[in-house]
Amino acid sequence: xxxxxxxxxxxxxxxxxxxxxxxxxxxxxxxxxxxxxxxxxxxxxxxxxxxxxxxxxxxxxxxxxxxxxxxxxxxxxxxxxxxxxxxxxxxxxxxxxxxxxxxxxxxxxxxxxxxxxxxxxxxxxxxxxxxxxxxxxxxxxxxxxxxxxxxxxxxxxxxxxxxxxxxxxxxxxxxxxxxxxxxxxxxxxxxxxxxxxxxxxxxxxxxxxxxxxxxxxxxxxxxxxxxxxxxxxx
Ligand code: C5P
Numbered sequence: 001x002x003x004x005x006x007x008x009x010x011x012x013x014x015x016x017x018x019x020x021x022x023x024x025x026x027x028x029x030x031x032x033x034x035x036x037x038x039x040x041x042x043x044x045x046x047x048x049x050x051x052x053x054x055x056x057x058x059x060x061x062x063x064x065x066x067x068x069x070x071x072x073x074x075x076x077x078x079x080x081x082x083x084x085x086x087x088x089x090x091x092x093x094x095x096x097x098x099x100x101x102x103x104x105x106x107x108x109x110x111x112x113x114x115x116x117x118x119x120x121x122x123x124x125x126x127x128x129x130x131x132x133x134x135x136x137x138x139x140x141x142x143x144x145x146x147x148x149x150x151x152x153x154x155x156x157x158x159x160x161x162x163x164x165x166x167x168x169x170x171x172x173x174x175x176x177x178x179x180x181x182x183x184x185x186x187x188x189x190x191x192x193x194x195x196x197x198x199x200x201x202x203x204x205x206x207x208x209x210x211x212x213x214x215x216x217x218x219x220x221x222x223x224x225x226x227x228x229x230x231x232x233x234x
Contacts, residue, residue: 007128008052008106009044009172012094013037013065013114014087016058019219025058027114028068029224031231036218037065039117041072047124050110051080054101056087056094090191092198096184102177109180111195112172118230119172119215126209127174137199138174140211141167169194170211179204 013036017026027037037055044050057065065084073079083101087094095111102109108131112119123140130138144166150158173195183198192198196206218227 005049005107005132006051006103006105007047007049007108007110008054008102008177009047009050010054010056010095010098010109010111011037011040011044011114012056012087012091012098012111013040014056014058014094015091015115020221020224025061026218027057028061028064029218031117031224031228035068036117037068037114038072038075040112040114040119041069042076043117043119043121044112044124045072045076045078045080046121047128049128050124052103052106053080053082054085054098055082055114056085056098059086062086091193092191095195099181099184102181107177108174109177110172110174111180113217115218116171116215117218117227119170120212123170123210123212123215124172126211127172130207130209131174131176135205135207136176136179137196137204137206139194139196139206139208140170140172140215141208142170142211142213144168167208168211169196170215170217175199 013027015026017029020026020029022029028035044053055065055069062084069082085097085101088097110127127138127140144163147163148161148166152158183202199206218224
């Protein structure tokens with residue numbers, strides 16, 4: 001893939017954020033008056049290769065999403081082509097709907113959660129560089145610091161996994177466009193928690209690159225407090 005290939009970023013932002021308990025879509029929750037969606041888009045706009053953005057939001061939230069996108073683009077002083085699409089019941093469905101808005105020129109597609117607003121530019125660059133060098137599916141990962149055990153339904157430990165071989169997986173997950181379209185079109189779309197999972201099921205090699213602890217995902221009220229402290233630190 002040439003180093004000038006157009007990059008499209010898909011942002012699944014249609015989650016209802018029930019674990020946050022704030023009664024609004026998670027992507028619209030604010031930290032210091034900036035929604036997670038706007039913060040995430042501002043990060044995306046730092047990457048000059050990205051020329052198209054597709055955002056999946058809850059069906060009744062398209063107008064609100066436009067405000068968040070507009071605010072991020074004005075703040076970044078950079079406007080790129082974008083589409084707002086209706087999300088689905090699951091993240092997998094939201095991404096699938098987003099892919100219908102891909103443009104013919106989008107040769108590389110990066111799927112990045114709105115719930116990871118502090119992803120550093122370097123992580124996008126790591127993923128794009130690996131795709132440029134020919135990998136078809138690329139995911140950012142970080143080492144795992146906890147010991148991980150599997151348990152049974154009685155919460156009793158079954159075994160301990162070898163931590164040196166474990167990685168925590170983040171986004172943006174990068175794809176050659178035709179590979180992503182193909183796995184979403186042909187896979188039996190049982191919801192997966194990440195997009196590369198579908199590639200694995202299809203037997204496609206998934207390559208890892210270095211992620212970042214700063215790219216943590218906001219899921220619980222505690223994560224939101226951490227995000228608040230992280231933003232105030234800057
Ligand atoms: O729920 P979770 O934090 O795993 O969601 C990850 C990302 O997927 C979030 O940005 C969320 O908005 C998005 N999502 C979605 N559609 C859904 C569920 C989650 O776009 N139905």
